[in-house]
Amino acid sequence: MIGILGGMGTQAGLDFCNKLAMINRGKIDQEYPLFMLYNKSNIPGRPTSISVHAASSSDILGRPQNLNKYNKVLKSLTEGCISLQKSCCKFIVIPCNTAHYWYDDLQKKIRIPIINMPKEVYLHTKKNCKKKSKIGLLATEGTLKTGVYNRFFDKGFSLINPKKSLQISSVNKAIKYVKMGKIKDAEIAIKPAVNYLVKMKCKKIVLGCTELPIAIFAFKSFKNIKKSKIFLDPNLILANVSMKKYKSYPSHHFVRLLISSLEKLISRLPPHASKSVFSLPKHTP
Numbered sequence: 001m002i003g004i005l006g007g008m009g010t011q012a013g014l015d016f017c018n019k020l021a022m023i024n025r026g027k028i029d030q031e032y033p034l035f036m037l038y039n040k041s042n043i044p045g046r047p048t049s050i051s052v053h054a055a056s057s058s059d060i061l062g063r064p065q066n067l068n069k070y071n072k073v074l075k076s077l078t079e080g081c082i083s084l085q086k087s088c089c090k091f092i093v094i095p096c097n098t099a100h101y102w103y104d105d106l107q108k109k110i111r112i113p114i115i116n117m118p119k120e121v122y123l124h125t126k127k128n129c130k131k132k133s134k135i136g137l138l139a140t141e142g143t144l145k146t147g148v149y150n151r152f153f154d155k156g157f158s159l160i161n162p163k164k165s166l167q168i169s170s171v172n173k174a175i176k177y178v179k180m181g182k183i184k185d186a187e188i189a190i191k192p193a194v195n196y197l198v199k200m201k202c203k204k205i206v207l208g209c210t211e212l213p214i215a216i217f218a219f220k221s222f223k224n225i226k227k228s229k230i231f232l233d234p235n236l237i238l239a240n241v242s243m244k245k246y247k248s249y250p251s252h253h254f255v256r257l258l259i260s261s262l263e264k265l266i267s268r269l270p271p272h273a274s275k276s277v278f279s280l281p282k283h284t285p
Contacts, residue, residue: 001034002242003089003112005080007041008096009179012210012235016095019239033246036087040080044073046098050142074102081110090249091115093242095235097139097208101146115245117238121206122152124237129203131156136197138162138171138190139208149208160200162193171209178211186215198230206232 002020006013017037026032050070077099084092091113094100100118107114125135135157137149144161153159162171170193177186190212197205207213213233 001036001087001089002246003081003084003087003092004035004037005040005077005084005092005094005099006037006096007039007080008043008046008094008099009211010039010041011178011181011214012095013037013039015210015214016093016235016239019236020242023236023239024243033243036084036089038080038084040076043076043080043099044069046073046096046101046140046142050098050101050146070102073099074105077102077106078109081106081114085110085112091242091245093117093238095210095238097148097210097234098142098146100148101142103148115238115241117234118148118208119152120241121149121208121232121234121237122155125153125204125206125232126156129157132158133203134158134160134201136160136200136202136205137208138193138197138205138212140175141167141172143208149206160197160202162196166193166196171212174215175209175211178214183215183218186211187218190215202230204232205230207234210235 004013004016006016014037017035020035021032024031024033077094081092089112092110093115094117097117100116103114103116129135135153137144137153137159139149139161143149144167150159161167170189170191174186174190174193177183177189194205194216207216213231213235216231217233
């Protein structure tokens with residue numbers, strides 16, 4: 001079972017679940033992936049908990065200046081992951097870019113793997129773009145400060161951010177609108193930042209805040225840009241990686257086949273026999 005630590009924000013977690021189901025459409029309910037969403041919306045605010053020295057272009061993330069705030073978020077993230085771990089999830093995903101600032105310390109506290117979303121976006125980009133290409137990044141100020149994307153992309157690409165004025169008037173505003181459920185307003189707000197990165201000749205634009213794909217893909221006014229496939233949606237990339245990992249577990253197909261065979265067998269038995277003889281155990285692939 002896939003464990004999903006959501007609530008950062010809630011819309012982003014639901015968006016990930018929807019994409020997970022969309023890329024693995026089944027003809028019947030039993031063919032969809034098993035996953036558990038923990039919408040832990042009480043995790044302290046990530047941007048307000050980050051007070052860091054700007055990250056350099058290296059493997060080292062910006063370091064927290066306020067360890068108390070940092071540890072409060074880490075504690076809450078850990079509690080959420082432990083709950084999913086106890087629920088027999090095989091691995092965990094976190095559909096929140098900024099939360100990956102805590103990734104290294106969080107993984108040390110959890111036995112099962114946590115998929116690193118920024119790393120997976122980088123690996124996807126590496127397969128599809130030439131080295132040294134300009135890659136645009138739209139993200140929260142917290143994500144930009146911590147360098148969770150610079151950590152990977154600075155190895156082979158030129159990462160371009162919107163200028164400060166656009167970050168405030170366009171990106172921040174769009175993210176806020178999505179959290180408020182004002183999707184159309186969010187789409188209008190994000191346009192200037194997208195247009196800036198297109199003019200900068202970015203080959204791809206990473207939507208490095210999980211609210212942004214909701215704003216951009218909800219309506220059709222980005223029609224021409226969308227056709228170019230310029231956008232990289234971390235939630236969609238994470239969903240694809242999750243499905244590959246989910247299907248890699250050897251027991252997955254066997255157990256489903258076994259359950260399906262038993263159900264067919266039960267359906268052929270007389271009512272009194274099926275009630276008294278069979279009781280299917282719960283199973284978590």
